[in-house]
Amino acid sequence: MSYQNIEKVKYMIGVDVGGTSVKLGLFSEDGELYEKWSVKTQVFGGGERLMEDIKAAILAKLEENKIALSHVTGIGMGVPGSVDAKGIVIHAPNIGWRNFDAAASLSQKIGLPVFLENDANLAALGEWAAGSGKGKSSMVFLTLGTGIGGAVILDGKLISGFHGGAGELGHMTVNLDETKECNCGKRGCLEQYSSATGIANLAKRYMEEEKQGYEMSLLFSFEEVTAKEVFDCVKQKDALAIQIAEEFGERLGHALALTASVIDPQIFIIGGGVSMAGPVLLDFVKKYYVNFVYTTGKETEFAIASLGNDAGIYGGMHLVAQNFNLA
Amino acid sequence: MSYQNIEKVKYMIGVDVGGTSVKLGLFSEDGELYEKWSVKTQVFGGGERLMEDIKAAILAKLEENKIALSHVTGIGMGVPGSVDAKGIVIHAPNIGWRNFDAAASLSQKIGLPVFLENDANLAALGEWAAGSGKGKSSMVFLTLGTGIGGAVILDGKLISGFHGGAGELGHMTVNLDETKECNCGKRGCLEQYSSATGIANLAKRYMEEEKQGYEMSLLFSFEEVTAKEVFDCVKQKDALAIQIAEEFGERLGHALALTASVIDPQIFIIGGGVSMAGPVLLDFVKKYYVNFVYTTGKETEFAIASLGNDAGIYGGMHLVAQNFNLA
Numbered sequence: 001m002s003y004q005n006i007e008k009v010k011y012m013i014g015v016d017v018g019g020t021s022v023k024l025g026l027f028s029e030d031g032e033l034y035e036k037w038s039v040k041t042q043v044f045g046g047g048e049r050l051m052e053d054i055k056a057a058i059l060a061k062l063e064e065n066k067i068a069l070s071h072v073t074g075i076g077m078g079v080p081g082s083v084d085a086k087g088i089v090i091h092a093p094n095i096g097w098r099n100f101d102a103a104a105s106l107s108q109k110i111g112l113p114v115f116l117e118n119d120a121n122l123a124a125l126g127e128w129a130a131g132s133g134k135g136k137s138s139m140v141f142l143t144l145g146t147g148i149g150g151a152v153i154l155d156g157k158l159i160s161g162f163h164g165g166a167g168e169l170g171h172m173t174v175n176l177d178e179t180k181e182c183n184c185g186k187r188g189c190l191e192q193y194s195s196a197t198g199i200a201n202l203a204k205r206y207m208e209e210e211k212q213g214y215e216m217s218l219l220f221s222f223e224e225v226t227a228k229e230v231f232d233c234v235k236q237k238d239a240l241a242i243q244i245a246e247e248f249g250e251r252l253g254h255a256l257a258l259t260a261s262v263i264d265p266q267i268f269i270i271g272g273g274v275s276m277a278g279p280v281l282l283d284f285v286k287k288y289y290v291n292f293v294y295t296t297g298k299e300t301e302f303a304i305a306s307l308g309n310d311a312g313i314y315g316g317m318h319l320v321a322q323n324f325n326l327a
Numbered sequence: 328m329s330y331q332n333i334e335k336v337k338y339m340i341g342v343d344v345g346g347t348s349v350k351l352g353l354f355s356e357d358g359e360l361y362e363k364w365s366v367k368t369q370v371f372g373g374g375e376r377l378m379e380d381i382k383a384a385i386l387a388k389l390e391e392n393k394i395a396l397s398h399v400t401g402i403g404m405g406v407p408g409s410v411d412a413k414g415i416v417i418h419a420p421n422i423g424w425r426n427f428d429a430a431a432s433l434s435q436k437i438g439l440p441v442f443l444e445n446d447a448n449l450a451a452l453g454e455w456a457a458g459s460g461k462g463k464s465s466m467v468f469l470t471l472g473t474g475i476g477g478a479v480i481l482d483g484k485l486i487s488g489f490h491g492g493a494g495e496l497g498h499m500t501v502n503l504d505e506t507k508e509c510n511c512g513k514r515g516c517l518e519q520y521s522s523a524t525g526i527a528n529l530a531k532r533y534m535e536e537e538k539q540g541y542e543m544s545l546l547f548s549f550e551e552v553t554a555k556e557v558f559d560c561v562k563q564k565d566a567l568a569i570q571i572a573e574e575f576g577e578r579l580g581h582a583l584a585l586t587a588s589v590i591d592p593q594i595f596i597i598g599g600g601v602s603m604a605g606p607v608l609l610d611f612v613k614k615y616y617v618n619f620v621y622t623t624g625k626e627t628e629f630a631i632a633s634l635g636n637d638a639g640i641y642g643g644m645h646l647v648a649q650n651f652n653l654a
Contacts, residue, residue: 152590295492
């Protein structure tokens with residue numbers, strides 16, 4: 001990595017604010033990642049304090065690389081919370097923000113244009129610009145983590161929805177017979193089966209209810225069974241783990257087929273912690289998807305997200321590029 | 328209606344090709360409907376013959392009103408079938424077309440620009456431009472007829488989907504326990520409960536299975552029970568008819584809540600024959616919708632389509648306006 005041509009190039013910065021750390025990326029104006037780094041998320045002190053920290057982190061990195069602030073086109077930032085149409089963070093529970101205009105705050109402090117998005121949306125933009133969605137005309141992105149986040153991109157534009165609820169696939173009702181409540185207060189939400197938490201709950205249920213005939217399951221050898229153990233055991237052809245993966249896949253396949261009926265995307269991209277299981281996960285989803293989906297959706301593509309934890313900073317970069325018509 | 332200012336104004340024409348008749352509308356360039364008329368759909372003779380008939384119908388009307396062809400900006404036409412991205416009619420079973428470039432055919436014959444859309448999409452565009460969707464930023468339009476057609480409009484643009492399947496809400500799987508097959512070969516599709524045919528089938532089932540206690544139902548006094556009789560009896564507080572309407576509303580409310588999770592529109596608009604029942608129909612849908620939908624979709628608006636059979640010609644007008652940047 002070299003900055004000899006520093007006078008000739010311009011840079012963009014992606015910032016991904018998470019509950020424990022803030023990830024940052026320095027990009028060329030062509031979208032190439034030069035360097036990435038992270039700083040601790042200091043929740044104490046509120047939003048203004050965190051924006052000071054981010055400003056300091058950016059200025060230090062620019063200084064280190066002898067890049068003048070005037071060579072930075074702008075900053076694209078993601079936050080873990082709901083963002084309204086004007087870019088105000090309405091509520092970000094993990095970092096304790098309410099009605100905070102983070103973009104204006106950082107922009108004022110650092111003297112650069114700042115563009116803001118919800119973090120799941122930003123990760124989707126990143127995958128679209130530089131990951132598994134590159135070159136696709138439309139995509140639906142799902143992050144299977146503690147919960148399920150989602151985003152819809154048509155022709156490179158995020159669809160936010162009239163009330164900001166587009167892509168909230170985690171709360172699609174896919175099981176009318178469910179008796180347990182989802183965190184949202186409804187019953188039978190996708191999140192109850194196909195998030196990391198959902199898979200762990202499925203594992204618990206199957207391990208309690210389906211013991212007979214499955215005493216030899218590898219799952220019983222773990223102290224705690226998370227989505228990782230389930231898919232590790234699936235790879236070893238463990239029959240009980242496969243049953244759990246089947247229900248995970250059936251619920252998710254159903255939800256994605258429903259999604260295809262609405263917007264018929266070119267590709268579905270699965271990211272988040274659960275997606276670390278790799279392509280085996282897609283096999284369980286696709287087999288049910290093709291049965292649930294209408295004719296027009298049979299050939300829709302599926303992929304695992306390819307940028308991992310860097311999706312957010314790539315999305316931040318793309319947000320800047322988009323706003324300056326560089327993308 | 329007067330055409331004195333004929334030299335100063337320009338016109339647009341909307342054409343809605345149906346299985347039994349072709350509806351036509353003459354519009355001002357401001358989108359005002361001057362006159363509408365219809366001609367019989369002559370299926371015999373194929374697409375070229377029907378395009379000749381449409382040309383003749385248009386020329387006669389222009390002649391009658393002393394409007395020169397050069398004062399017509401263009402024609403927007405809807406056809407009852409699948410249309411690909413290039414505007415070719417892939418298959419229109421009711422009128423026997425396969426791979427017919429209807430727009431090129433009519434355009435060549437009459438010497439005007441012709442724009443083509445699937446008829447359900449065109450009706451949606453009409454409702455958006457001049458009906459219940461006027462002024463809305465995004466809408467989902469559903470036609471409840473023999474089957475269920477649908478369309479998604481975001482910022483005035485139809486979302487067609489990568490494989491042309493966007494808005495195919497009729498085949499969303501809303502009942503995992505269904506044993507009967509839908510026409511599409513799947514089981515538990517929305518169309519099996521909430522189309523005109525679906526409601527008639529529900530009526531049949533409820534009238535067979537739920538006789539006890541409902542012997543006095545008005546429904547038993549009809550020779551044939553269609554959606555119309557069901558909602559007529561609902562208005563008279565017939566308990567059995569209300570049960571049928573509840574299931575109709577629960578299935579449709581569920582499907583629309585799922586739809587809201589994907590694109591979160593500003594408004595849902597219900598059209599088609601079943602919508603003739605009026606606002607009472609929406610009551611049954613909304614009460615289930617709010618229970619199924621995620622927080623962000625609770626305030627989404629609902630309306631009955633307001634243009635009736637004219638939606639298609641209004642949509643044709645809008646298609647012309649859109650293509651000439653008049654809208």
